[in-house]
Amino acid sequence: MHMADALLSPAVGGTMWAASSGTIAYCSAKVRKELDDRKVPLMGVLGAFLFAAQMINFSIPGTGSSGHLGGGLLLTILLGPHAAFLTIASVLVVQALFFADGGLLALGCNIFNLGFFPAFVAYPYIYKKIAGERPEPARIPVAAIVAAVAGLQLGAFAVVLETVSSGITSLPFSTFVVLMQPIHLAIGIVEGVVTAAVVSFVYKARPEIVQGSAEARPIGNHPVRNVLLAFLAAAVLTGGVVSWFASGDPDGLEWAIAKATEKEAWKGPEHGTHGMLTALQEKIAFLPDYSFRKRAEAKGARANPEEEGKPLGDAKEEKGGKLGTSVSGIVGGLITLVLVFLAGFLLKRRSQAA
């Protein structure tokens, strides 16, 4: 369920980064305040444990395939939401850096999808409600399965939302949802069964581990509300800043210019902008025999009368025009690649000779 950088837009990635860093900051402060410095090594070592446990496969009966533990819910049951969130986040950081599981920009999304939902939704609202304040062994499996399924469903849905709103893939929302949710229903059930098996085992051997964390939370505290508030504030702030910056790139600028010309608020040929428009027009008009140019003209209904045939309003045509869609673009791309690798080769030779 790890998201990859390649499918993410900077606005979505940045917003989720803000959300996750906000939650990390909040949880860090919470864990610090707990003053139980026994938790510091415990969190670290349990993170490493999760790593090891994820590597061990088990066979899934009746399917012939094998699976592995996700572990978000398991850690939350053992550590409580705040410490578990930090631990899950740290595991994801290592996975992103060493195994390229998900990317660095997607890290915000992944931490949120795989950490927030089990720790702050599935555990307090589902697992604890079913298992009870003093967990009874008979209820643990049901609680774990329902909570794991819910956490993974929410996480999978968040993946869909993040990917679709990034707009890199052409997969429609409905298709993506239909693909993701049932798969994660199955994954969630398996995850729940495995979590239940481990928790039940630990409960038999050392019940105080499972009970201790369930009782540790002070009464009358609303971690979710605080976290949600922090998350919202951070997301709105960064989302605003990121989209403001994003609109500074040519696409946004063109769009803004198009809007301005439509409203006739655009006054006079200022040199800089006018020069840029002309340059853009030239870019779009090169090699006019190729199909996208004609299509662009046909669709350029909202074109600016001054810049005839220029499809200002149509974002996709703009993109089509910007892409090196001609022979020259492809030739240039190949030359660039050859140059780049040649440079690398020479540098490598030099550094080895030195």
Add this chain to the structure above:
Amino acid sequence: MASIEGTILDFKRLDQLATGGTSLHKIDARAKVLVTIVFLLSVVSFDRYALTALFPFFLYPTVVLALGNLPVDYFVKKVALFLPFALAVGMLNPLFDREMMVRLGPFDISGGWVSCASIVVRAILTISAALLLVGVTGFPEICRALERLGVPQTFAVQLLFLYRYIFVLTEEGARSSRARELRSFGGKGLGIKSFGSLVGHLLLRTWMRADRIHMAMLARGFTGEFRARQTSRFGGRELLFLLGWSTLFIVLRLRNVSRLLGSLVTGAPP
């Protein structure tokens, strides 16, 4: 899937690359972290049909690979492992986006294929940037850089702790897993039941280990933070490194160098 031992070896190898002594290794980690972030943001901020404009960005991983004296085949293999995944995701685009976009002689190429190729190129660039950052910096240094860049200390300590025990616990997990495989027959005994108690035991041992570590730390005067010798500072070289690369990335983001080169060669207007 690779064996657990194989994964651990792979992990260790990447970890050990960071002990190299090239000029790139010696640059303060903060500069490298920030350059990587600018690189990633520049690459992912292209629209979905950008393809040739992404090619100049290969300059960064190539130069790092060369100057950092890193094993090329190792990184190529590591990145190649993820290409099937990127391709699988990208392959859905041609199904949904059939509008023709490029005409190359007799061939019409739809927007879906272009964006699929774009996803693959993005994946190569972003994955290699992350791996190379670890290769020339090392995880502990990255954590310290993050802490000095404002990441909460609790989280930075957590990352360092996790890192310190990953090798110990994955090896323990690998041994347990091998022991179970040796005792199973024809898939029997590899199910969830044995997994539950195996991982449960591992968990209990981990828990006791954490207790011991905590006592050892207290005995050595642990107060909640890791102290490390400051080995590097953010000087002129770091500033140059950061500004040089960032400027290049931003220029490459705004100008399609591939197309400029191509128009030079083919004589088409840029």
